[in-house]
Amino acid sequence: MALIVAKFGGTSVADVERIERAAEKIVREVEAGNQVAVVVSAMSGVTNTLVGYCGEISKLHDLREYDVVVSSGEQITSGLMAMALQKRGIAARSWLGWQIPFKTNDMHGKARITDIQTEELKKRLGSGEVAVVPGFQGITEANRISTLGRGGSDTSAVALAAALEADRCDIYTDVDGVYTTDPRIVPQARKIKKISFEEMIELASLGSKVLQTRSVEIAMKQGVKLQVLSSFEDHIGSDMPGTLVVQESEIMEEELVSGIACSRDEAKITLLRVSDVPGVASKVFSPLGKAGVNVDMIVQNVSADGQFTDMTFTVSRADLPRALEVVEKLEEVEYEKILSSDNVSKVSVVGVGMISHPGVAEKMFTTLANKGINIQVISTSEIKISVLIEEDYTELAVRALHAAYGLEETA
Amino acid sequence: MALIVAKFGGTSVADVERIERAAEKIVREVEAGNQVAVVVSAMSGVTNTLVGYCGEISKLHDLREYDVVVSSGEQITSGLMAMALQKRGIAARSWLGWQIPFKTNDMHGKARITDIQTEELKKRLGSGEVAVVPGFQGITEANRISTLGRGGSDTSAVALAAALEADRCDIYTDVDGVYTTDPRIVPQARKIKKISFEEMIELASLGSKVLQTRSVEIAMKQGVKLQVLSSFEDHIGSDMPGTLVVQESEIMEEELVSGIACSRDEAKITLLRVSDVPGVASKVFSPLGKAGVNVDMIVQNVSADGQFTDMTFTVSRADLPRALEVVEKLEEVEYEKILSSDNVSKVSVVGVGMISHPGVAEKMFTTLANKGINIQVISTSEIKISVLIEEDYTELAVRALHAAYGLEETA
Numbered sequence: 001m002a003l004i005v006a007k008f009g010g011t012s013v014a015d016v017e018r019i020e021r022a023a024e025k026i027v028r029e030v031e032a033g034n035q036v037a038v039v040v041s042a043m044s045g046v047t048n049t050l051v052g053y054c055g056e057i058s059k060l061h062d063l064r065e066y067d068v069v070v071s072s073g074e075q076i077t078s079g080l081m082a083m084a085l086q087k088r089g090i091a092a093r094s095w096l097g098w099q100i101p102f103k104t105n106d107m108h109g110k111a112r113i114t115d116i117q118t119e120e121l122k123k124r125l126g127s128g129e130v131a132v133v134p135g136f137q138g139i140t141e142a143n144r145i146s147t148l149g150r151g152g153s154d155t156s157a158v159a160l161a162a163a164l165e166a167d168r169c170d171i172y173t174d175v176d177g178v179y180t181t182d183p184r185i186v187p188q189a190r191k192i193k194k195i196s197f198e199e200m201i202e203l204a205s206l207g208s209k210v211l212q213t214r215s216v217e218i219a220m221k222q223g224v225k226l227q228v229l230s231s232f233e234d235h236i237g238s239d240m241p242g243t244l245v246v247q248e249s250e251i252m253e254e255e256l257v258s259g260i261a262c263s264r265d266e267a268k269i270t271l272l273r274v275s276d277v278p279g280v281a282s283k284v285f286s287p288l289g290k291a292g293v294n295v296d297m298i299v300q301n302v303s304a305d306g307q308f309t310d311m312t313f314t315v316s317r318a319d320l321p322r323a324l325e326v327v328e329k330l331e332e333v334e335y336e337k338i339l340s341s342d343n344v345s346k347v348s349v350v351g352v353g354m355i356s357h358p359g360v361a362e363k364m365f366t367t368l369a370n371k372g373i374n375i376q377v378i379s380t381s382e383i384k385i386s387v388l389i390e391e392d393y394t395e396l397a398v399r400a401l402h403a404a405y406g407l408e409e410t411a
Numbered sequence: 412m413a414l415i416v417a418k419f420g421g422t423s424v425a426d427v428e429r430i431e432r433a434a435e436k437i438v439r440e441v442e443a444g445n446q447v448a449v450v451v452s453a454m455s456g457v458t459n460t461l462v463g464y465c466g467e468i469s470k471l472h473d474l475r476e477y478d479v480v481v482s483s484g485e486q487i488t489s490g491l492m493a494m495a496l497q498k499r500g501i502a503a504r505s506w507l508g509w510q511i512p513f514k515t516n517d518m519h520g521k522a523r524i525t526d527i528q529t530e531e532l533k534k535r536l537g538s539g540e541v542a543v544v545p546g547f548q549g550i551t552e553a554n555r556i557s558t559l560g561r562g563g564s565d566t567s568a569v570a571l572a573a574a575l576e577a578d579r580c581d582i583y584t585d586v587d588g589v590y591t592t593d594p595r596i597v598p599q600a601r602k603i604k605k606i607s608f609e610e611m612i613e614l615a616s617l618g619s620k621v622l623q624t625r626s627v628e629i630a631m632k633q634g635v636k637l638q639v640l641s642s643f644e645d646h647i648g649s650d651m652p653g654t655l656v657v658q659e660s661e662i663m664e665e666e667l668v669s670g671i672a673c674s675r676d677e678a679k680i681t682l683l684r685v686s687d688v689p690g691v692a693s694k695v696f697s698p699l700g701k702a703g704v705n706v707d708m709i710v711q712n713v714s715a716d717g718q719f720t721d722m723t724f725t726v727s728r729a730d731l732p733r734a735l736e737v738v739e740k741l742e743e744v745e746y747e748k749i750l751s752s753d754n755v756s757k758v759s760v761v762g763v764g765m766i767s768h769p770g771v772a773e774k775m776f777t778t779l780a781n782k783g784i785n786i787q788v789i790s791t792s793e794i795k796i797s798v799l800i801e802e803d804y805t806e807l808a809v810r811a812l813h814a815a816y817g818l819e820e821t822a
Contacts, residue, residue, distance in 0.1 A: 016467040053491055056427040061494045068490035068505050072483035079479035080464055083472045094479050098509060099554060143510060 002167035003035040003125065004237060007135065007157035010044035011174040012231035013077050016084075019043075021231070022172065023084035026130060028236045030090055035125040037164060039135045039157040040081050042073025047150075063108035067137075067147045071097070074134030074153070082132045092130040095121065097137040097145065102156070104138035110149035111138055113156075116163035125164070133160060154215035162222035169219065169226050170237030171211060176230035177243035178203065178210055180407040181260040185398050188408040195258055196248040200226075202350045202384045203261050216245065223247070248352055257351035257360060257405040262398050264345045264391060266296075267320040268377065269327060273308040273336035283333045284311065291326045293319045297346070297379040297388060308336075312377055314388060317342045344376065345394040348386040349401060355382045367404040373397050413578035414446045414536065415648060418546065418568035421455035422585040423642035424488050427495075430454075432642070433583065434495035437541060439647045441501055446536040448575060450546045450568040451492050453484025458561075474519035478548075478558045482508070485545030485564070493543045503541040506532065508548040508556060513567070515549035521560035522549055524567075527574040536575070544571060565626035573633035580630065580637050581648030582622060587641035588654035589614065589621055591818040592671040596809045599819040606669055607659040611637075613761045613795045614672050627656065634658070659763055668762035668771060668816040671809050675756045675802060677707075678731040679788065680738060684719040684747035694743045695722065702737045704730045708757070708790040708799060719747075723788055725799060728753045755787065756805045759797040760812060766793045778815040784808050 006029065008022045022038075029036050041047075050070045054061045078094035085092035100121065104111035121131050135153025138146045148155050154171060161169035176191065178200065183189040195203075197220035204213040210228055219226045229235070229242025274280060281300065288295055297314045315323045320342055327338060354360040364385055368375060373396065377388035389397055402408065417440065419433045433449075440447050452458075461481045465472045489505035496503035511532065515522035532542050546564025549557045559566050565582060572580035587602065589611065594600040606614075608631035615624040621639055630637045640646070640653025685691060692711065699706055709724040726734045731753055738749055765771040775796055779786060784807065788799035800808055813819065 016464055020468065050487065053427055053487070054494060057431065057491060057494045058498045062497050062504075065490040065493045065497075065505060068493075068507070069487050072486045075483045075486070076461065076464070076480050079476040080468060082476045082479075083465060083468045086473050086476070087469045093473075094476060096479070096556075145507075 001033045005037045005157050005161040005166045005169045007039040008172045010041045012172050014044040019080050020084050025236045027088045032238050037131040039133050040077040041135050041153040046073040067108050067145045071137040071145050071147050074136050078132045078134040085130055094132045098139040102138040104146045106140040108146055111146035113159045118163045151212035154212040158215045158219045158224050161224045169224050171228050172231035177228050181402050185395050186402045190409045192243050194244045194251050196352050198383050199258050199350050200245045256353040257349055259350050260398050260401045261348045265316050266314050266344050266346050267317045267342035268314045268344050270312040270339040271335040274311050275334045276309040287326050293323045297377050299377050343391050344388050345391045346386050346388055347397045348384050350384045352383050361385050367400050371400050412444045416448045416568050416572040416577045416580045418450040419583045421452045423583050425455040430491050431495050436647045438499045443649055448542040450544050451488040452546050452564040457484040478519050478556045482548040482556050482558050485547050489543045489545040505543045509550040513549040515557045517551040522557035524570045529574045562623035565623040569626045569630045569635050572635045580635050582639050583642035588639050592813050596806050597813045601820045603654050605655045605662050607763050609794050610669050610761050611656045667764040670761050671812045672759045673809050676727050677725050677755050677757050678728045678753035679725045679755050681723040681750040682746040683721055685722050686745045687720040698737050704734045708788050710788050754802050755799050756802045757797050757799050758808045759795050761795045763794050772796050778811050782811050
């Protein structure tokens with residue numbers, strides 16, 4: 001017998017029929033002797049509608065009231081899921097954020113979880129009852145509804161799994177696992193059976209939208225075994241059909257490279273001939289941070305003359321106008337010119353095995369060069385190498401790299 | 412300065428634009444120096460959609476989960492209304508049922524209000540903050556969401572007004588007041604400026620859908636001054652443009668007859684040649700009550716031979732099949748035959764003045780007779796006379812009676 005947290009995303013509970021199908025899976029888990037807590041998203045489209053209403057009233061609406069409005073989407077699904085389970089003879093009830101309570105800080109709209117009271121839930125689960133918990137929502141110290149930010153239901157599920165000390169957290173979604181790259185770009189992409197948290201975080205943050213990054217971080221920190229699987233196929237989590245995200249040590253055969261990720265949500269800014277003096281980087285990036293602009297890749301070359309250097313960095317496309325505004329107003333930094341472009345994409349090779357294999361980087365650069373793809377910026381970490389290239393070359397680069405590292409399906 | 416509870420029904424908050432228009436009215440009330448608590452319904456159509464989801468899953472769904480699902484409609488409107496007020500520079504916040512708390516018993520789906528904690532609300536109202544309260548919802552002793560039944564937002568508003576000791580409860584709706592009869596049937600129908608609680612209850616229960624009966628009963632019991640007014644015209648409650656529902660003693664010039672009501676939601680059942688023995692009525696109506704069938708008019712004639720009598724009663728159309736099932740299974744009552752029909756309607760003359768004027772009834776019967784309308788059943792109370800007639804004659808009867816009692820607009 002295991003205690004499982006099963007999370008169903010928006011497309012998996014898109015309408016009543018799909019909620020019923022999801023309920024069927026839970027019934028099978030219960031019949032297999034497991035205790036189950038279900039975390040549900042809003043029915044697909046509902047959150048967008050609700051967010052739209054708030055935006056219609058004011059772009060600067062009160063985030064406390066925003067949370068009251070948008071959290072209702074998950075509330076609706078919770079009640080319906082509990083009903084669908086009861087209809088199948090399963091004792092079930094919904095547990096809203098304030099009923100658990102599922103406590104967060106008071107950063108409305110993007111709150112952080114602080115504490116989940118599980119005593120009562122554990123008792124109910126132990127008695128065979130299924131708990132249905134709305135994802136994405138919590139309650140603040142001030143007794144007001146909070147939400148965790150878009151995609152926060154993954155985070156709710158993982159945090160609940162950690163608090164319940166669950167044996168596994170199954171994330172049911174519209175894909176059947178994590179692939180070596182986007183199958184829409186490379187049809188031969190292969191489903192990965194086991195992947196490490198570190199690799200998953202890189203893949204998630206690099207544009208693979210399977211899991212919310214924060215949820216993987218929490219899973220890693222709290223040691224929650226995660227499984228990504230499809231809600232549209234005829235299996236349940238306990239059949240282990242998806243991709244398991246686990247500690248690196250649990251992966252027996254380590255692949256050198258586990259996947260190729262790409263992200264088009266990139267823009268680059270270059271400051272030409274910046275005075276090369278100590279503290280200049282901080283003078284550029286502190287104001288950006290204060291303006292809420294998240295800087296990703298940063299490249300600064302050693303200057304040839306010791307006086308001037310070129311500095312390039314990337315931000316998300318949505319942040320480009322704000323970033324440019326900040327940079328143009330910099331007073332303490334002297335430079336000749338600003339260049340910017342959002343016609344770029346980031347392609348990354350990810351794998352925990354690469355740290356001890358310097359050949360990985362070389363293969364990447366050679367492969368891209370052979371296809372005539374120019375690398376604009378390079379950044380590396382222990383488990384990934386990312387390059388910024390012209391956006392039009394994205395698919396070409398991903399296909400070439402996927403083949404070069406031998407990631408194709410080997411049936 | 413007055414403390415006002417203003418309630419906006421579904422069509423008055425149908426979309427963001429209407430929510431904003433409703434907010435404008437509240438702003439004007441605040442600018443006039445009033446303290447305001449706003450009670451909102453779900454945006455029109457939302458509750459039906461949510462109720463539909465529950466019905467899709469199961470006709471016999473858990474009412475506790477039903478309440479979780481359907482209460483979210485009002486929750487959404489509350490957050491949006493608070494935002495719309497804030498946008499206009501008014502300090503406002505939403506107060507969900509569990510936050511107030513707005514306590515009810517545990518009859519989920521049709522809960523009764525037991526207690527409303529107003530200490531914090533009063534403090535906030537006193538400091539100039541507008542409180543936005545979702546109608547229709549409360550919280551049980553077991554800390555679960557409850558709802559008051561369809562149309563319950565009127566009841567929420569009146570109960571809140573009573574608890575806050577408000578000076579007035581304004582019910583903004585899609586009609587601009589209570590009329591002497593349905594203006595769709597009689598274009599000359601006149602808006603009533605003041606009406607007594609008793610008359611309003613009769614009109615409400617007789618098919619005039621302006622206010623929920625229960626809300627008027629609570630208003631009467633708790634002495635809450637009610638006003639029905641339109642949210643679509645350019646006035647606010649403090650202009651007193653609608654119909655005021657007050658104690659009978661506050662109405663100076665009493666009309667003999669204040670209105671003509673009609674209801675088509677009627678069905679009749681007749682038991683022919685029932686044994687005329689003591690206790691027979693109880694043997695018929697107790698089982699109906701136990702089956703949840705609400706019996707309205709009951710007529711039993713003195714029997715000619717002292718042995719048999721005919722018994723006729725009416726129920727709502729939806730209850731007819733269930734009522735027939737109960738009656739057909741009666742074991743302790745002997746009768747010859749059951750007749751039933753749902754081709755009937757109830758037309759009523761309502762007025763607090765009629766009790767001391769026997770001529771009212773006579774005028775009703777004569778008027779109907781002159782139009783060739785056959786009266787099937789008659790029932791009377793202190794302030795109304797109702798007759799059951801063939802449904803096809805409804806409009807004819809209403810128009811004739813409206814004219815006979817001189818209720819037309821006198822411009």
